Amino acid sequence: MSTADYKTMTTAEIREDFLRFFEEKGCKLYPSSSLVPDDPSLLLTNAGMNQFKEYYQGKKTMPEIGACSCQKCLRTNDIDNIGDATHLSFFEMLGNFSFGGYSKADAIAWAYEFITAPEHLGLPAERLYMTVFEDDDEAIELWHEQGVPYDHISRLGEKDNFWAAGPTGPCGPCSEIYFDQGEEFGCGGPNCGPGCDDCDRFLEFWNLVFTQYDRQEDGSLPELPHRNIDTGMGLERIAAIMQHKSTNYDGDLLQGLIGVGGRLSGKTYGEDAARDRSLRIVADHARAVTFMISDGILPSNEGRGYVLRRLLRRAVYHGRLMGIEGAFLCAYVEKICELMGETYPAVVENRALVEGIVRAEEERFGATLDAGEQSLASELEGLGEGATLSGEVAFKLHDTYGFPIDLTREICEGRGVTVDMDAFDACMTEQRERARASANRDAWGTFNDVWTALSDRLAATEFVGYDKNEAAARVLAIVADGEEVERAERGAEVEVVLDVTPFYAEMGGQVGDTGTISCDGATLRVRDTKVRGGLYAHAATVEEGALAVGAEVTAAIDAGRRELIRRNHTATHLLDAALKKVLGEHVSQAGSLVAPDRLRFDFTHFEALTADELARVEGMVNAEIFAGEPIVTRVMGIEEAKASGAVALFGEKYGDVVRVVSTGESEEPFSRELCGGTHARNTADLGLFKIVSEGSVGSNARRIEAVTSMGAIEYVDERLLTLDEVARELKCRPDAVAERVASLEQELRETRKALEAVTTGAGAGKVADAFKGAVELDGYKVVIARLDGLTGKDMRSAWDGIRDAAGGEPVACVIASATPDGKVALLAGGTDGAVAKGFSAGSIIKDIAALVGGRGGGKPAMAQAGGSDASGIDAALDAARAALGI
Structure with a gap:
């Protein structure tokens, strides 16, 4: 099958043509929403329909027949697969949507027209295959009406061709569109076709979802008030097809970024499989990082910031694997601004910020990698060739230091050590399960709760607090313990929804207002105000009487507190x-x-x-x-x-x-x-x-x-009160405090210097006396002495004094000291000449340290120990003499 039987289009041309096509059909063009979704139940924007969720739920209505968009999306649930032929973290999703405005038949007809019309994609009809939900006879006939042969339409089960928001709620059948890449991509199996898991011959590139049912608790599927259309076509996927390529990474946009890596590393794409994967990973992650930061996400150790940091560090690591030294990701940022800045101007506007954060994170992660390498080296010290590094240790390196497992394995292999990957994988699986439990990655997030139900039923609260501190209002709803109630008695903790409010709800950093809600039958003390589902929720305690839904009340803020907030x-x-x-x-x-x-x-x-x-x-x-x-x-x-x-x-x-x-x-x-x-x-x-x-x-x-x-x-x-108190303590005027403190600091320095002189001076005298008593051994002199009052640091100075007194001749010493607080310090030292004649400081200290209640050791030329029993010093020095044969 020829790859030249249809035209070629750039990514930009496809994006523009798709959006213009659906605009001409009557759909409103919506700009891409941020990667930070409005829905608090979602971590990141992961589908084109995210920004239209409220239209699906009926909270908002659209005068146009539908919508279309090119939405930037980010998914990392398959991060370990990113870099293969298909998986991306950041991608663009082309989509067209309807909320009762146009029909399933329209969606199918328009999709087929866009794909096959020569003035649009112009793909050969014989290379197109469709899958439908197994019970969706309607979709089969609608595709056939467009000219699709029945043998190019397959039925698949619920797993592949049925979408649901959750166990209950909106759902409906899907229809996926596949492109036949040719027999050379096939597995040759008798059942090879769209949806085949054994080969890449049939490439799915567009999914049409027909959301038409409202699944109930009992499993029944009544029709929704109106049918919805939700389609998604991956721009990178269709760009690869339209450029006669076989993978997402072979399209013009990602190839442009892969080229940056090739230039920086001096490597050629397509020559080495492992290196190619690194080039793809860095290209993908650099794009994701640039857009995340541009949308307001900053690196951190939790939530979105953790996802950003992980992608950035993974990119840096794979840059190292390719031999790129130093900070390099800003080169990718520059190329991304060039390739995508016209479509997404925010990346250009925030370029300086993106580059600053990327550069700082790269430098910091370089230090992290160094720390991880040191920790791994420490773990490997006790392991010989053929040993196994614990999977738990490898996971700790990955989780604590961000140290990639690939790098751990590479370093271990160089030492002849294997890594227990089964244990490592078990730790990773446990971590992923924790992540899944804490973050809902479904495009719809949380669908049903009391505030969703209330916001479906009630109009948004009217805020009048810019000009008023008090307003007449009506109670629309009362929520207690997450449940809607009709009445709240004295002592109850509730959240009250009003039709009108002067209370500012917490947002944009400004805290919520406090105050009172009152009527003839009740008084409530409002302790906070928040927004829930577009409604202002007044968190309050019923202090007097009882409040009922429908009551006419007066809502009054604490005006003095608000003034300070303003x-x-x-x-x-x-x-x-x-x-x-x-x-x-x-x-x-x-x-x-x-x-x-x-x-x-x-x-x-x-x-x-x-x-x-x-x-x-x-x-x-x-x-x-x-x-x-x-x-x-x-x-x-x-x-x-x-x-x-x-x-x-x-x-x-x-x-x-x-x-x-x-x-x-x-x-x-x-x-x-x-x-x-x-x-x-x-x-x-x-x-x-x-x-x-x-x-x-x-x-x-x-x-x-x-x-x-x-x-x-x-x-x-x-501050002035503190200054006055300090001045009194220093017995000076407040304006003289700085001068007085400087004077005291000078006095302190002089006192310390005098104390040091007393200590080291006395020690110096003792050293001179001790050296006079040096014993001549076989080729070197040795000093054995007790020099009380010296710290461990002072003992080293004493040893320096003994060497100086020896005038370059071979010399050694074993000295001990007790400080006034009862701590003992031992030191043995020897010049190179003394060590050559057999003196070993480490052996002596090891033998005598126990006599002062301590332990220690060191090398032949220097060893130290500490102890807590000063009564054993003389015995320790006698033991040193005996060891030296004195």
């Missing part, structure tokens, strides 16, 4: 702007806490701030406060906001309409950010800004804690 929130904006001006544009907010008493601001930066930098940042913020600039808030479209220069938070997702908060009315204010939080009315409201601390919160992030307003006054008062 000021601290505005301070974070000023701080962000100041940091960018002082440190550079790579600074991005990586987290925050805005509380009434303090603020915490995490930001991307790669080293500690100097005292001068902190002073400049603090000075800039206070200058804006003293300028008394009004805080201006405007609501506008997201594109208009970005065009105005408004700063979007790193990794944050925004809707089509946003609030833009600026300091002042000028065209270029000190700060302008997209923000949905509450703010001060004027910068002067903040009063004063003081940085309390600055430190590291991760490998590439710093944290500043600060206070404003009343918190700043309390902080300054506390």
